[in-house]
Every structure is written in C-alpha cells, then in structure tokens.
Amino acid sequence: MPTALVTGPTAGIGAAFARRLASDGYRLVLVARYEQTLKELAAELDGDHEVLAADLTDPVARQRVENRLADQDAPVDLLVNNAGIGAVGRFWEADPDVLLAQYELGTTAVLRLTRAVLPGMVARDRGAVINVASFGALLPGRNGAAYTASKSYVVSLTDRIAAELQDTRVSVIAVCPGWTRTELHRRSGNDCPDPESGWWLDADAVVDQALADLAKGRTRSVAGSRYRLVYRATLLLPRGLSPR
Numbered sequence: 001m002p003t004a005l006v007t008g009p010t011a012g013i014g015a016a017f018a019r020r021l022a023s024d025g026y027r028l029v030l031v032a033r034y035e036q037t038l039k040e041l042a043a044e045l046d047g048d049h050e051v052l053a054a055d056l057t058d059p060v061a062r063q064r065v066e067n068r069l070a071d072q073d074a075p076v077d078l079l080v081n082n083a084g085i086g087a088v089g090r091f092w093e094a095d096p097d098v099l100l101a102q103y104e105l106g107t108t109a110v111l112r113l114t115r116a117v118l119p120g121m122v123a124r125d126r127g128a129v130i131n132v133a134s135f136g137a138l139l140p141g142r143n144g145a146a147y148t149a150s151k152s153y154v155v156s157l158t159d160r161i162a163a164e165l166q167d168t169r170v171s172v173i174a175v176c177p178g179w180t181r182t183e184l185h186r187r188s189g190n191d192c193p194d195p196e197s198g199w200w201l202d203a204d205a206v207v208d209q210a211l212a213d214l215a216k217g218r219t220r221s222v223a224g225s226r227y228r229l230v231y232r233a234t235l236l237l238p239r240g241l242s243p244r
C-alpha cells in the first residue's frame, strides 16, 4: 500500500487531498498542528492512518516531519506540501509575525520537506511531490505581496526541481488554485469575490485536477476553465508584457 504524507489535511484543500488519497488506497501520514483534530480526521477516513502533530513554522517540530519523510524503512511515496495561511492588508500594515509564519510555512517548510523526501524517491526511482502554490503566483496583482511572493517561490522551485528530475520517474507539480472555498479566507479575513461570481472553485475539483495533471506528467496544475483560459492568455503575452 503506498504512503502519502499530507500537510494541512484538517481543512480545505488538504482535507480534500486526504479524502481522495485515502479512497485511492493510500496510507496517510497526516500533519497539522493539533493532535486531537488529526486523530479525529484519521478515524473518519477509511484505513489505518498515522498522525504527526507539528507546527511547520517551528524548526524542532518540522524536523520530526523531515525525519519521517527520510525514513527509508517506511518510505513515503507522495508528499503533498499544502499547509498554508493567508495574511491580509498592505505589506506595511500586516502583522510581521503573521507574515513570517506565512513565509516559514510557504517557503521554508516546502523547501525542507521536499529536500527530506527526494533522496529516497530518487534512489527508488519513483514517487511524487505536490506543492500547493496559488494562481496569484502566475499573475500580476496588488494584494498579498508576501503571500504571492512565497507562492512564486514555490512555483519557481517546483519548475526547476522538475527539470532536475527529468531523467527519473520522480515527479513534482505546482498546484495553482484560484479562489477556493476553504477555511483560509475566513481565518485570514480576506476580501473575497462575490460568492456567486463564478470564480470560486471547490477543493475537490482542485485536487482532482492536480492528480490528473500529475498523472499526465505536467509540472503545473490550474483548475477551472476560467482560470485555465486566463493562464493560457498570460503564456501568449510578449515577455515584456507578461507578469513573468
């Protein structure tokens, strides 16, 4: 039975990954901050799952997750770097401690966890890493400077690791969701589009698209026809006009 480690599986997109992967027959290692919530989640899912309570902004706790990922006696076949938080307001008005936590989760944790799991995957010549970035990382914009910067890091890191892995059967993909109905916006107090606007995605649709794109060998996944249309249009822009 393959094993998947999912960070942030207690809500939103991570919960959708956990449900889908459990029903696909994965044994899960569930990583978030609160042991009791994780145990309740593990009991709700079919199968025999492992819980690993860790605040991924804390280097000591994060090291326990790295150690689990590097354990060659119980190899992890799929890593889903999903945990994240939003932060609102202009950069100079946002709480610097929240910005730092967002940075640690969005960049350091992704870097360290991916670095911990890849040597075993490369040695076995199989495995995959799914890094949840954001559609915002693919476009110019005016809000969430630090959030978007961390997601741009994830997209860039993933693109380059994918290129380094091209002679192996190990895959990495950056998932770039647009507005998705989860806990994140309520938790961070974001200004959101009208709930009826048609820009909202379901977490399950983001996950289905991500796994389909991973299976096709793609290195970026954009869910939703509207978002894919916008993304394709940005790829056609001359480089001087393009956001990247």
Ligand SMILES: NC(=O)c1ccc[n+]([C@@H]2O[C@H](COP(=O)([O-])OP(=O)(O)OC[C@H]3O[C@@H](n4cnc5c(N)ncnc54)[C@H](OP(=O)(O)O)[C@@H]3O)[C@@H](O)[C@H]2O)c1
Pocket (backbone or CB within 6 Å): 007, 008, 009, 010, 011, 012, 013, 014, 031, 032, 033, 034, 037, 054, 055, 056, 057, 082, 083, 084, 085, 105, 132, 133, 134, 135, 176, 177, 178, 179, 180, 181, 182, 183, 184, 185, 187
């Ligand atoms: N929702 C959107 O519109 C949207 C759009 C683009 C990208 N994304 C990205 O999608 C990913 C998932 O977001 P979501 O919208 O599903 O958020 P969510 O519903 O708020 O869930 C966030 C998850 O992250 C975990 N988490 C938060 N802080 C953590 C920490 N310090 N250590 C470990 N786990 C932590 C939470 O678990 P506990 O609180 O139980 O620890 C929870 O399971 C994030 O990377 C986000 O940036 C979301």
